[in-house]
Structures are given as C-alpha cells and as structure tokens.
Amino acid sequence: MQKYARVTASLITDLLRRRSRQSSRLLSSTHILDHPSSSSSSSLMSSSSTHPLSVATINDKVLKCEYAVRGEIVTLAQILYCNIGNPQSLGQQPITFFREVLALCDHPAILDRSETQGLFSTDAIARAWQILDQIPGRATGAYSHSQGIKGLRDTIAAGIEERDGYPADPNDIFLTDGASPAVHMMMQLLIRSEGDGILCPIPQYPLYSASIALHGGTLVPYYLDEATGWGLETSELKKQLEAAKSKGINVRALVVINPGNPTGQVLAEDNQRQIVEFCKQEGLVLLADEVYQENIYVPDKKFHSFKKISRSMGYGNEDIALVSFQSVSKGYYGECGKRGGYMEVTGFSPEIREQIYKVASVNLCSNISGQILASLVMNPPKVGDESFESYSAEKDGILSSLARRAKALEDALNSLEGVKCNKAEGAMYLFPRIYLPAKAIKAAEAVNTSxxxxxxxxxxNATGIVVVPGSGFGQVPGTWHFRCTILPQEDKIPAIVSRLTEFHKQFMEEFRD
Amino acid sequence: MQKYARVTASLITDLLRRRSRQSSRLLSSTHILDHPSSSSSSSLMSSSSTHPLSVATINDKVLKCEYAVRGEIVTLAQILYCNIGNPQSLGQQPITFFREVLALCDHPAILDRSETQGLFSTDAIARAWQILDQIPGRATGAYSHSQGIKGLRDTIAAGIEERDGYPADPNDIFLTDGASPAVHMMMQLLIRSEGDGILCPIPQYPLYSASIALHGGTLVPYYLDEATGWGLETSELKKQLEAAKSKGINVRALVVINPGNPTGQVLAEDNQRQIVEFCKQEGLVLLADEVYQENIYVPDKKFHSFKKISRSMGYGNEDIALVSFQSVSKGYYGECGKRGGYMEVTGFSPEIREQIYKVASVNLCSNISGQILASLVMNPPKVGDESFESYSAEKDGILSSLARRAKALEDALNSLEGVKCNKAEGAMYLFPRIYLPAKAIKAAEAVNTSxxxxxxxxxxNATGIVVVPGSGFGQVPGTWHFRCTILPQEDKIPAIVSRLTEFHKQFMEEFRD
Incomplete structure (x- = not known):
C-alpha cells in the first residue's frame, strides 16, 4: 500500500551527511572552476563540467542547517513509520465537517444545487456561505490580505478568547502556511548575526536549530530535566543565559514547546508563570510553540497558552513580547498537507509590527484553504449544530485512541531492559532513554556512528520500525534516546510492540557486557 | 461590494516609509533600553515601556527590504484596483474543471455517492481518482515528499515535455507555495554576503529586490531598453556584469522575467539564445521567471521556455544551470489564493541538489491543493474529455478578453499627451512612460516625493484608480512610469479609460509650464 515510502529518520540523514562530506573532500582535491567573476577565461567554461555552483560556493548557512526528522527517501517494504507527526499518512481520517467546508469553498458553484443538500451537512453549507461572505468578492482564488482574510482572523481571535478568557485582537494574527514559515519569519526578524542567540530546549524540534542556522544565529541550549518528566527549570534557563552572555552572545528570545516535542510533557501552570516572569525580567521575546494544544492525554494536565498565563499575571502588551504558534497539522485534525497555521503576535511596538507585516507581504499571503481550515479548528461545530454529534465522535475517537496508543507504547517501552520512558502527557511522541551496554557503544564507534x-x-533493519535517534533533537551528552510517534493506527500497535520487544531483547543479548 | 478594500500601491508604502523613518528618528533620540544581555539592571525592565525589540535591534536586512506592490491597507470607496496581478479579486471566475477536481480531492468521501455524478463532470471525477491514487494512502491531509507528490511531479514533467519537446525529469521539480518561496530558496542558496550579486532587470518585479535584500546580497541592475519594446540587450548585461566585477561583486545569477513584469514584453527566441549563451559563457545561474507563460496576447510572439531554448542550442545539464519558476497564480487560471507553483531545477550538481532538497525539507512540503492545481494547469482537459469544450471556452474567453483589455488600455494611454506605452505582448501589465512637466516635478519635490x-x-485621489509608481520597480533615472494591470473586468475598462483621460488632461493643464 505504501509503495512510495519515505524514511526520514536522521539515521538516513546521517548516512547522507557522511556521504556528502566524502564527496566534498573529493571535490576539494579536484580542480574546480572558481566563480567566473574572477576569470576572463570564460571561454574555458564551454568545457563539459562547468557547474557554476559548488558546495564550496553556496551560502554556508544552508550547508550548516540540518533537519533530523526529514532526510532522503528510501523505499523499503513493510515499513512502520513512527518518525514523523503525520497522522493522515498512517490512516487517520480527516474530520468530515472540516473537509465538507473546504470542498464547498473550493467549488462554491455547487452551493445552490439541490444535490448538494444531500451530500453535505447543513451546517457545513451554512459555514461555507459565512466564510465566502467574509472574502471580498467571494474570491477564494484571490490573494488575501498579507496577514490573512480579516473575517477568518476575527473567527480565530474569538476562538482564542474563548480558549483563554482574555481578549485577542485579529490584527495580532498572522495566518501562515503551517507553523514553520511563521518560525522562520520571527528568526529572520530577530537574528542579525552569529552574535544573536536564541534559547532553545534540548531536546528540541529540529525546525528551531535549522531555522537558526539558516538565519545565521546561535542556538543557546537549555536542558529539559528528564528526571522530573522533562521539567523546565528556570534556574537552568538563567544558567545558560548567563553562560551565553559571558561569551558575548546577545540572547534575544526563548523558545518553549508546550506540549513538548519530542518529549511529550505538558508544562504545569506554575512552571509557565516562572517562564513568563523570566522572559519579562530578562527582556526576552517568548516564542511559544503551542501547536499540540489539543493533544493532551492525561486527566491531571490541561493546556494553558502562554498568553493566558501572562495575562493572568497582570502582564499586558507593555510587559512581554510573546508569539504563539498554532498549526492545523497537529491536534485531533492532523491536516499536515493543508499547510495552515497562524502566529499571534503580542507585545511588539508598532514599528516592529510593521516590519513583520512587510516580511509577510513579501510572500503575498498564505494559502486560502489553510486559512479557512485554521479558522475551522479554532471554531469547530457547537452544540446544536447538525454536525456536532458526528464531529464530537470523530474528535473524541481520535484523541482517546491516541491516549491509548501513547499508554500502550509507553508501557511496552518501560517493560524493556535498560529503557526508561517518561509519560506521554501530550503531543504525539515518546522519547525513551535507552541505556546501551558498553559493547553496543563500542560497536557503534567501530562503524563510526552514534x-x-x-x-x-x-x-x-530488523523490524521495519522507523524512529528518529535522539541525536537529531539533542540530548544530555552521554545519554541516548529515540523519538517514536504514537500515530500508527491502533490495530498496528500490538505488532509494533511485539517486534520492538523481540528486537530489543536480541539486541541486549547480543551486546551484553 | 469591496467593503474590505486594499490599496497596495507603493505610494502608500512610501508614506509609511517616511512615517517610519520619522519614528526611528524619534526613537533614536529617546532612551531605549538596550538588549538585556548587557544589563544587570533587569529590574528596570518592569517599567511600562519595555519592548525587548526596537527597529534599531532587529535584523537590518528586514529593514532594508522593500516591497512596492504591497503596502498598508486603506479603505476607500469606489476604488479601481489596477495595482496587483490578482485576477479573481476583480471578478475573474476560476476554471470550473480545476475547482471540481480540488473539491473532490478535499472531500473524497463523496466520490462514490450518486449525487456526485450529477454535480461534477465525469472527467473531473476520473481525475480526482487518478490523483488520489498517486497519493500514498490517498491521504490529501498528509505531508508529502518535500519536493511534492511524486505522481503530480510526473504529470508536471510530462506537461513540460509536451510544451517544450524536450525531456523533463520529475526529480527536477520542486513544488512550492507559489513562485515566491522558490525564489527565496534560490536566493538563500546563492547569497552568502553583500559581495554576492544577482543581475536583475530594471524595471523588475520587487520580489527580487526584496528577496535579495532579505538574504543580504547585492542587486546588480541591468536596464531593459524601453525604446525597443523593453528589449534585453546582452551588451547591457555584459556592461553591468563588468561594472559589478570591478567593484568586487561576485555575480552569481541572472534573473530574467519572461513575459515581463512590469513591462509586458515577450522575449524573441533569438534574444533568448543570446541570454543563454551569456549565462553559459559567464557561468551564471539563469533564474527564469516564467510565471506568465500562458499570458501572450499578440499573434507574432510565442512563449519559449529557457530550458527549451538551451536544449535547442544543444546545451544540457553539464552546460548551464537553469531554474524555471512557474505559478498557478497567473496564466488564464489566476489562482493566486491557492499558492501553488513549482521550480524546475536543471544543471546543478548532485551535492547542490541535496542542499536545495534540504532547504525544501525544512518547510516540510507545499500545500497539497496547490500541488494538485499545479499538476492540473500543466495537464488540463484534452480533446475528447467531457470538460474539454467548456474548459476551452472558459480559457479562451479569459485570454481573449485580457488581450482586448490590454489593447484598449494601451491605446487609451498612448492617446494621452506626454504618455508613451509599449505594447502589452504578454503578462498582465502595462508600464507607460509619463513625460511630466517641469512644474509637476517641482510640485512633487515640494511635497518631498518622487x-x-x-x-x-x-x-x-481624483479617480479611485490605483496604479503603482515606476519607482517601486526601478526605471532609468529621470524617467517616470507607472504599472497598471489589465485585470479589471471588461465592463469596467471604459470607465477607467474615461476617468484616467479626464484626470490626465486636468493634471497636464494644471502643471503646464
């Protein structure tokens, strides 16, 4: 079924990186025509190997950038993908109401047709009309305002208000093609040179390291505490901030991922208050990755946005600069392919806002289907709507199944010798620690890999299960982990558990000291 | 109807820029808390004006970037938008077949329902099935391969082959959210510092200047020759290249926009051969903006891709590095809001290709609806398909109307005193030269504007017609132009012509020397 299979584990990236280093070495001992500006010998260029570019002459920020969760494509039979947060690729079905509205907005000509009444729910039809009326000329094929369609931003702001209990301003919303471009936009704004640092959790989602590298800044790491369920200690933040300052780094922002990726923890409210206080005291922009806000699997934890926390502390726009990233790719909807998302930008001066707006303008606007979907996830069907019951059943079905899968995998991992896995409180991942025998570590060294x-x-190789090595996310030196998604469909979980268990036993047997 | 109106002319940008310069001046005479890394006085930060960022401390590449065709939003009644290439915002209807397929791919659950047969054309249903079968697991909600869905790239490559008569490789196709991100990706790769230059036409579409500024490079201008219908002379290219070299600039690539934006010319085949030869000789990457390839309005001109031209000269991958940008936003389809497009990347070494792939991977993938649409525009209905007749009627209706509008506006402009307008051979714009009286130039100086x-x-102010001043695109110093789209619906053209004519007469009367 998955003929066209993709493996994106960093182990593949690793292989490629080594291969590419080898080829650079080869290249550097070969005669390479230098860039022509220095040559009047341009007639030489008609020889048959005149690539105007070599890896030595492209932007070295591009070379430095790494991206662990994606890599080269390999085709392998019987693969079980546990590497990427891409739910629908593993069989998760889209939420019907959302897709109905998208289809109707894509082809509004059918809205007035009688057959449509039989095919689509009445509230989807009503919602499509409502959205079309928010778009000037009902033109879903037109560029929108650079921040996104105003009516949709109104809807999103209302959804944020309902979620947080504090006001949200549609002018603070920038709709984007998923969360990634929003993160790039902020890094572009904040980073002037290597002297500018961004505090990032370790382990982290490699979008952050990649984006910081592409924009030529410095990643200032802070470690999450595995022993306390990947706790975020402000003492650690303070320590790393001071260390960076002492090296002359101008630390500009703090990235917090909550719920955590790859770590799956959900921050406690009190901890969030400390983080807000820290950013306020240190004058750091708080970049809050909140894309997993709907993915919470434990009854004793709840998602609180950093905006809600800071407002509850009495801090307003004048006190803290805060960016919240949200995406349609995660949650129970998992609409990765739609590339929808937004950032809510608060606490910036009008001059800076104008600059953010300008950068958004250079890409004209994000895709309209993604914009519509972002408004839908922030304003899903309500009690009384025709779709409410089926919508709720789909949503609860997905979330409760994810919770069961998280628990099953967590239990399975914790039953393995030398494996310790924190609870997956949220997000879509487990990040177990593996205590590897010295003999395995030596065997890895022998083949020149981590x-x-x-x-x-x-x-x-043994099981077809693809996970991502901890090195791609960062980990305390000398500790080893991997990231495993909880996304395979529930009927696949027993096979994964038994294959993994069997493999692990044999591995430990083979390398027992 | 257009209650929520946007004016994006650079005159607005200009106003803002002046305003923002004023505020920076104000700011720089005020005490600004420097970035906290240097301050142990972080308790000071609890005062009420502690924005951690100021315009003085953000990335100055962001500040330097300008984008003439978009600016601030203003709401004005009775506005006639002739400023942006955004056809559907002005009433152009989408191509039915394309929207049918998109809707069906968005909500595949209806594909098997009997009502669907009555609502959608049979070839749209067949095409939707075909596309779904190209997507692993039929998951339109999943991230795709970073370059885009392989089956869609196959379709696009086949479409390029049919267009050019030369082979195209699906592995050379990178699907992107419109052409803009593709341009950014290439600039990111090519530009290391201010010492790297990109040859760009003047006048140019400001995406290029904005992207070069954002990536910190140097725009090396070459002038299009207005007297020869915006001809592109290789002697001018050579001259500007040498001038740049003598200043120590390492020129890495040549941007060519064909058909031209804002200038509307279509390059002659022979001219294109000279350009290819020039790039080959000088070892420059040829960045070919070919997004208006379907927008040709004169019988004596035809679109030829630069890839076709170079292949027809016998040049292959080893001879020239070439990137062709295409978009779903232009052509007769004008699907700006869908953010679809691709770049075809040929003549780069495998090492560089790997780097381009990596950069594409950092944003995961472009939106799937845009990917699907890109495959549709490169493989529209064919003779014998149920939709072929209606599709052709829609397409021909739009293109012949655009040709009539171009001619009507061109004639109207050329009938004005002191206005000279080259033929709009292609694209969506006219770029008339206006010979302004000395008194008008003085009056502009007096209010500190161009x-x-x-x-x-x-x-x-006089007519509600929004056009973009030539300064936003660049022009020979001392000459003055504006860019006017040909996109208002045909029934609006007489009003535009008469309002413009009346205004122009009064303007010339008022400022007659």
Whole structure:
C-alpha cells in the first residue's frame, strides 16, 4: 500500500551527511572552476563540467542547517513509520465537517444545487456561505490580505478568547502556511548575526536549530530535566543565559514547546508563570510553540497558552513580547498537507509590527484553504449544530485512541531492559532513554556512528520500525534516546510492540557486557 | 461590494516609509533600553515601556527590504484596483474543471455517492481518482515528499515535455507555495554576503529586490531598453556584469522575467539564445521567471521556455544551470489564493541538489491543493474529455478578453499627451512612460516625493484608480512610469479609460509650464 515510502529518520540523514562530506573532500582535491567573476577565461567554461555552483560556493548557512526528522527517501517494504507527526499518512481520517467546508469553498458553484443538500451537512453549507461572505468578492482564488482574510482572523481571535478568557485582537494574527514559515519569519526578524542567540530546549524540534542556522544565529541550549518528566527549570534557563552572555552572545528570545516535542510533557501552570516572569525580567521575546494544544492525554494536565498565563499575571502588551504558534497539522485534525497555521503576535511596538507585516507581504499571503481550515479548528461545530454529534465522535475517537496508543507504547517501552520512558502527557511522541551496554557503544564507534543511531538502524533493519535517534533533537551528552510517534493506527500497535520487544531483547543479548 | 478594500500601491508604502523613518528618528533620540544581555539592571525592565525589540535591534536586512506592490491597507470607496496581478479579486471566475477536481480531492468521501455524478463532470471525477491514487494512502491531509507528490511531479514533467519537446525529469521539480518561496530558496542558496550579486532587470518585479535584500546580497541592475519594446540587450548585461566585477561583486545569477513584469514584453527566441549563451559563457545561474507563460496576447510572439531554448542550442545539464519558476497564480487560471507553483531545477550538481532538497525539507512540503492545481494547469482537459469544450471556452474567453483589455488600455494611454506605452505582448501589465512637466516635478519635490508617486497619488485621489509608481520597480533615472494591470473586468475598462483621460488632461493643464 505504501509503495512510495519515505524514511526520514536522521539515521538516513546521517548516512547522507557522511556521504556528502566524502564527496566534498573529493571535490576539494579536484580542480574546480572558481566563480567566473574572477576569470576572463570564460571561454574555458564551454568545457563539459562547468557547474557554476559548488558546495564550496553556496551560502554556508544552508550547508550548516540540518533537519533530523526529514532526510532522503528510501523505499523499503513493510515499513512502520513512527518518525514523523503525520497522522493522515498512517490512516487517520480527516474530520468530515472540516473537509465538507473546504470542498464547498473550493467549488462554491455547487452551493445552490439541490444535490448538494444531500451530500453535505447543513451546517457545513451554512459555514461555507459565512466564510465566502467574509472574502471580498467571494474570491477564494484571490490573494488575501498579507496577514490573512480579516473575517477568518476575527473567527480565530474569538476562538482564542474563548480558549483563554482574555481578549485577542485579529490584527495580532498572522495566518501562515503551517507553523514553520511563521518560525522562520520571527528568526529572520530577530537574528542579525552569529552574535544573536536564541534559547532553545534540548531536546528540541529540529525546525528551531535549522531555522537558526539558516538565519545565521546561535542556538543557546537549555536542558529539559528528564528526571522530573522533562521539567523546565528556570534556574537552568538563567544558567545558560548567563553562560551565553559571558561569551558575548546577545540572547534575544526563548523558545518553549508546550506540549513538548519530542518529549511529550505538558508544562504545569506554575512552571509557565516562572517562564513568563523570566522572559519579562530578562527582556526576552517568548516564542511559544503551542501547536499540540489539543493533544493532551492525561486527566491531571490541561493546556494553558502562554498568553493566558501572562495575562493572568497582570502582564499586558507593555510587559512581554510573546508569539504563539498554532498549526492545523497537529491536534485531533492532523491536516499536515493543508499547510495552515497562524502566529499571534503580542507585545511588539508598532514599528516592529510593521516590519513583520512587510516580511509577510513579501510572500503575498498564505494559502486560502489553510486559512479557512485554521479558522475551522479554532471554531469547530457547537452544540446544536447538525454536525456536532458526528464531529464530537470523530474528535473524541481520535484523541482517546491516541491516549491509548501513547499508554500502550509507553508501557511496552518501560517493560524493556535498560529503557526508561517518561509519560506521554501530550503531543504525539515518546522519547525513551535507552541505556546501551558498553559493547553496543563500542560497536557503534567501530562503524563510526552514534550509539542511538546504531540502535535505530538495527531496529529499522530488523523490524521495519522507523524512529528518529535522539541525536537529531539533542540530548544530555552521554545519554541516548529515540523519538517514536504514537500515530500508527491502533490495530498496528500490538505488532509494533511485539517486534520492538523481540528486537530489543536480541539486541541486549547480543551486546551484553 | 469591496467593503474590505486594499490599496497596495507603493505610494502608500512610501508614506509609511517616511512615517517610519520619522519614528526611528524619534526613537533614536529617546532612551531605549538596550538588549538585556548587557544589563544587570533587569529590574528596570518592569517599567511600562519595555519592548525587548526596537527597529534599531532587529535584523537590518528586514529593514532594508522593500516591497512596492504591497503596502498598508486603506479603505476607500469606489476604488479601481489596477495595482496587483490578482485576477479573481476583480471578478475573474476560476476554471470550473480545476475547482471540481480540488473539491473532490478535499472531500473524497463523496466520490462514490450518486449525487456526485450529477454535480461534477465525469472527467473531473476520473481525475480526482487518478490523483488520489498517486497519493500514498490517498491521504490529501498528509505531508508529502518535500519536493511534492511524486505522481503530480510526473504529470508536471510530462506537461513540460509536451510544451517544450524536450525531456523533463520529475526529480527536477520542486513544488512550492507559489513562485515566491522558490525564489527565496534560490536566493538563500546563492547569497552568502553583500559581495554576492544577482543581475536583475530594471524595471523588475520587487520580489527580487526584496528577496535579495532579505538574504543580504547585492542587486546588480541591468536596464531593459524601453525604446525597443523593453528589449534585453546582452551588451547591457555584459556592461553591468563588468561594472559589478570591478567593484568586487561576485555575480552569481541572472534573473530574467519572461513575459515581463512590469513591462509586458515577450522575449524573441533569438534574444533568448543570446541570454543563454551569456549565462553559459559567464557561468551564471539563469533564474527564469516564467510565471506568465500562458499570458501572450499578440499573434507574432510565442512563449519559449529557457530550458527549451538551451536544449535547442544543444546545451544540457553539464552546460548551464537553469531554474524555471512557474505559478498557478497567473496564466488564464489566476489562482493566486491557492499558492501553488513549482521550480524546475536543471544543471546543478548532485551535492547542490541535496542542499536545495534540504532547504525544501525544512518547510516540510507545499500545500497539497496547490500541488494538485499545479499538476492540473500543466495537464488540463484534452480533446475528447467531457470538460474539454467548456474548459476551452472558459480559457479562451479569459485570454481573449485580457488581450482586448490590454489593447484598449494601451491605446487609451498612448492617446494621452506626454504618455508613451509599449505594447502589452504578454503578462498582465502595462508600464507607460509619463513625460511630466517641469512644474509637476517641482510640485512633487515640494511635497518631498518622487514625481511618479506624486502623479499616482493625484490619480488615486481624483479617480479611485490605483496604479503603482515606476519607482517601486526601478526605471532609468529621470524617467517616470507607472504599472497598471489589465485585470479589471471588461465592463469596467471604459470607465477607467474615461476617468484616467479626464484626470490626465486636468493634471497636464494644471502643471503646464
């Protein structure tokens, strides 16, 4: 079924990187025509190997950038993808109401046709009309305002208000093609040179390291505390901030991912208050990755946006600069392919806002289907709407199944010798620690790879299960982990558990000291 | 109807820029808390004006970037938008077949329902099935391969082959959210510092200047020759290249926009051969903006892709590095809001291709609806398909109407005193030269603005017609122009012509020397 299979584990990236380093070495001992500006010998260029570019002459920020969760494509039979947060690729079905509205907005000509009444729910039809009326000329094929269609931003702001209990301003919303472009936009704004630092959690989602590298800044790491369920200690933030300052780094912002990726923890309210206080005291922009806000699997934790927390502390726009990233790719909807999302930007001066607006303008606008979907996830069907019951059943079905899958995988991992896995409170991942025998570590060294990559590669070869080695996210030196999504459909989980268990036993047997 | 109106002319940008310069001046004479890394006085930060960022401390590449065709939003009644290439915002209807397929791919659950047969054409249903079968798991909600869905790239490559008569490789196609992100990606790759230059036409579409500024490079201008219908002389290219080299600039690429934006010319085949030869000789990457390839309005001109031209000269991958940008936003389809497009990347070494792939991966993938649409525009209904007749009627209706509008506006402009307008052979714009009286130039100076901006602002105030001053695109110093789209619906053209004519007469009367 998955003929066209993709493996994006960093073990593959790793292989490629080594290969590419080898080829650079080869290249550097070869005669390469230098860039022509220095040559009047342009007639030489008619020889048959005149690539105007070489890896030595492209932007080295591009070379430095790494992206662990995606890599080269490999085609392998019987693969079980546990590497990417891409739910629908593993069989999760889209929410019907959302897709009905998107289809109707894509082809409004059918809205007046009688057959449409039989095919679509009445509230989807009503919602499509409502959205079309918010678009000037009902033109879903037109560029929108650079921040996104105003009516949709109104809807999103209302959804944020309902979620947080504090006001939200549609003018603070920038609709984007998923959360990634929004993160790039902020990094572009904040980073002037290597002297500018961004505090990032370790482990982190590699979008952050990649974006910081592309924009030429410095990643200032802070470690999450695995022993306390990936806790975020402000003492650690303070320590790393001071260390960076002492090296002359101008730290500009703090990235917090909540719920955590790859770590799956949900921050406690009190901890969030400390983080807000820290940013306020240190004058740091708080970049809050809140794309997993709907993915909470434990009854004792609840999602609180950093905006809600800061407002509840009495801090307003004058006190803290805060960006909240949201995406349609995660949650129970998991609409990765639609590339929808937004950032809510508060606490910036009008001059800076104008600059953010300008950068948004250079890409004209984000895609309208993604914009519509972002408004839908922030304003889903309500009690009394025709779709409410089926919508709720779909949503609850997905979320409760994810919770069961998280628990099953967590239990399975914790039952393995030398594996310790924190609870997946939220998001879509488990990040177990693997205590590898010295003999396995030596075997990895012998093939010139990191021990976690060695483990993951063996796992892939033996079982077809793809996970991402911890090295791609960062980890405390000398510790080893991997990231495993909880996304395979529930009927696949027992096979994953038994294959993984069997593999792990044999691995530990093979390398027992 | 257009309650929520946007004016994006650079005259507005201009106003804002002046305002923002004023505020920076104000700011720089005020005490600004420097970035906290240098301050142990973080308790000071609890005062009420602690924006952690100021315009003085953000990335100055962001500040330097300008984008003439978009600006601030203003709400004005009775506005006639002739400023942006955004056809559907002005009433152009989408192509039915394309929207049918998109709607069906958005909500595949209805494909098997009997009502669907009555609502959608049979070939749209068949095409939707075909596309769904190209998507692993039929998951339109999943992230795709970073370059785009393989089956869609196959379709696009086949469409390019049919267009050019030369082979195209699906692995050379990178699907993107419109052409803009593709341009950014290439600039990111090519530009390392201010020492790297990109040859760009003047006048140019400001995406290029904005992207070069954002990535910190140097725009090396070459002038299009207005006297020869915006001809592109290789002697001018050579001259500007040498001048740049003598200043120590390492020129890396040549941007060519064909058909031209804002100039509307279509390059002659022979001219294109000279350009290819020039790039080959000088070892420059040829960045070919070919987004208006379907917009040709004169019988004696035809679109030829630069890839076709270079292949017809016997040049292959080893001879020239070439990037062709295409978009779903232009052509007869004008689907700006869908943000679809691709770049075809040929003649780069495998190492560089790997780097381009990596950069594409950092944003995961472009939106799937845009990807589908890109495949549709490169493979529209064929003779014998149920939709072929209606599709052709829609397409021909739009293109012949655009040709009539171009001619009507061109004639009207050329009938004005002191206005000279080259033929709109293609694209969506006219770029008339206005010979302004000395008194008008003085009046502009008196209000501290450029003469073309002065003219455009007066035009807007007097008539509600929004055009973009030539300064936003660049022009030979001392000459003045504006860009006017040919996109208002045909029934609006007489009103535009008469309002413009009346305004122009009064303007010339008022400022007659």
């Amino acid at each position: 021990p976690d990559t060695f483990y993951c590669r063996r796992l892939l | 003469p073309d901006t002065f003219y455009c602002r007066r035009l807007l």
